[in-house]
Amino acid sequence: MTAPRSLATRDERAIAGNQKLRFFPLSVVSGRGSEIRDDAGRTLLDLSAAWGANSLGHAHPRVVQAIQDAAAQGAGSSVLSAAQPIAVELAELLLETIPGTERGDHRVLFGHSGTDANSAALAAARAATGRDIVVAFQGGYHGGFGSAQAVSGVFVDAGVPHDPASVLLPYPATDAQLPDLWRTVDEVFGTHEVAAVIVEPLQSDGGIIVPPHGFLTGLLERTRRAGALLIVDEVKVGLARTGYLHACEREDVVPDLVTFGKSLGGGTPLSAVVGPATVLDGAPASTLLTTAGNAISTAAGKAVLETIREDNLVGAARERGAQLRQLLAAAQGDIDEISDVRGQGLSLGIELQHDPAQPDRPRDDRFTQRVIFRMWQLGVVNYLVRGNVIEWTPPLILTESEGERAVETLRAAIVDVRHGAVSDADVAPYLGW
Ligand SMILES: Cc1ncc(COP(=O)(O)O)c(C=O)c1O
Incomplete structure (x- = not known):
């Protein structure tokens, strides 16, 4: 008799490889809070929360209840051809979180993913300004296909054709980089008819880069002066993760358009763009999706926003983020391979094996791949x-x-890898990015 195939093997044989970003043979059959269970019955601590999508944790009772109620209600309509009450309530709640929207001239456009939200925002900005050029940033991530992907620096670096009507500028990590950046921005605005600037308030996939204070403010001023629109992509770091409800609040910046995704849906497909009606309504029927704003996703979204507010998850992100930073700083002091710890709130980056001050020690990506593989073996899920x-x-x-x-598991994994616990052959099938 042949042994039953593992879930990972069946997945391999059934689901397109093109849709996979794998770092170890992870399977997830259930989850609760910050833990997930795999098909071998192991419980793992989830430090990714499905790339930020499950920011309230797995199977949050309030989200589960909201989804069950919405499904049982059975109306099944979206915002496309009917007024759907839960979508209206969620849109009203989202609008309340953005200053200036009380005048009543802003709207919410619903979608299913960060990718479609950013694509819709770019299309709306281009239609509203009658211009084509988009300014984005090297190392940026705004979407996994289509127009949002084509202005994403990480994909352009990976060889995906970039949008020829886009300009990618360096994303600043320090105050010292700002003057040069402003010179380049002024030059671009002086020579191009720019429709929009799209930016992450903290760059995630680009390496967890917290920009210097003044970056978003300066960018907003220059964008407005040029008659272009600023789109802030809050898909990954928005909704409390950085210790602000919206990450751009760190600078008190109110962008023209704000995009949300991932955590907004509490694990269900839900995204949103918030912006002026004059912009979002500019090109009629440019963003029609049959199930956008459906009752199940918007019920989950409403539960997410209410829970963030009532359980003070903004405060929780600050408090837990500070604890992790403290423990990680201590680990950095003891463990030579930890080169840098950075981030904000619960959006954290731990850089291994690359110290710019020691140029003779080159960056070693394989080491980090082995460390996260080892962490998975030790019961902790995180990605790079x-x-x-x-x-x-x-x-x-x-x-x-x-x-x-x-942090204990990270320490143990680094020491284990230092002593050869994981081989290149172990990680070879799972090289992720
Ligand atoms: C900042 C940012 N924007 C947009 C997206 C795209 O979101 P989605 O994968 O839900 O389409 C991502 C995904 O990682 C992201 O990190």
Whole structure:
């Protein structure tokens, strides 16, 4: 008799490889809070929260209840051809979170993913300004296909054809880089008819880069002066993750268009663009999706927003983020391979094996791949970005003891890998990015 195939093997044989970004043979059959269970019955601590989509944790009772109620209600309509009450309530709640919208001239456009939200925002900005050029940033991630992907620096670097009507500028990490950046921005605005600038308030897939204070403010001023629109992509770091409800609040910036996705749907497909009606309504029927704003996704979204507010998850992200930073700083002091720890709130990056001050020690991406593989073996799920940066975007409900477990496991994994616990052959089938 042949042994039953593992879930990972069946997945391999049934689901397109093109849709996979794998770092180890992970399967997830259920989850609760910050933990997930695999098909072998192991419980793992999830420091990714499905790339930030499950920011309230797995199977949050309030989200589960909201989804069940909406499904049982059975109306099944979206915003396309009917007024759908839960979508209207969610849109009203989202609008309330953005200053200036109380005048009543802003709207919400619903979709299913960060990719479609950013594509819709770009299309709306181009239609509203009658211009074509989009300014975006190297290392940026705005979408996994189509027009949002074509202005995403990470994909352009990976060989995906870039949008010829886009200009990619360096994303600043320090104050010292701002003057040069402003010179380039002024030059681009002086020579191109720019429709929109699209930017992450903290760059995630580009390597967890927290930009210097003044970056978003300066960008907004220059964008407005040029008659272009600023789109802030809050898909990954928005909705409490950075210790602000919206990450751009760190600079008190109110962009023209804001995009949301991932955590907004509490694990269900839901995205949104918030912007002036004059912009979002500009090109009629340009963004029609049959199930956009459906009752199930918007019910989940409403539960997510209400829980963030009522459970003070903005405060939780700050508190847990501070604890993790403290533990990681101590680990950096003891463990030579940890080169840098950075981020904001519960959007954290741990860079391994690359110290710009030691140029004779080159960046070693394989080491980081082996470390996250080892962490999976030890019961912790986390992924890497930009080759050698471990990204932590855990559920906002992560507990203090789970935070301790995360850092202890990281320490143990690095020491194990240092001593050869994981081979190149182990990680070869799972090279992720
Ligand atoms: C900042 C940012 N914007 C947009 C997206 C695209 O979101 P989705 O994969 O839900 O389409 C991502 C995905 O990682 C992201 O990180």
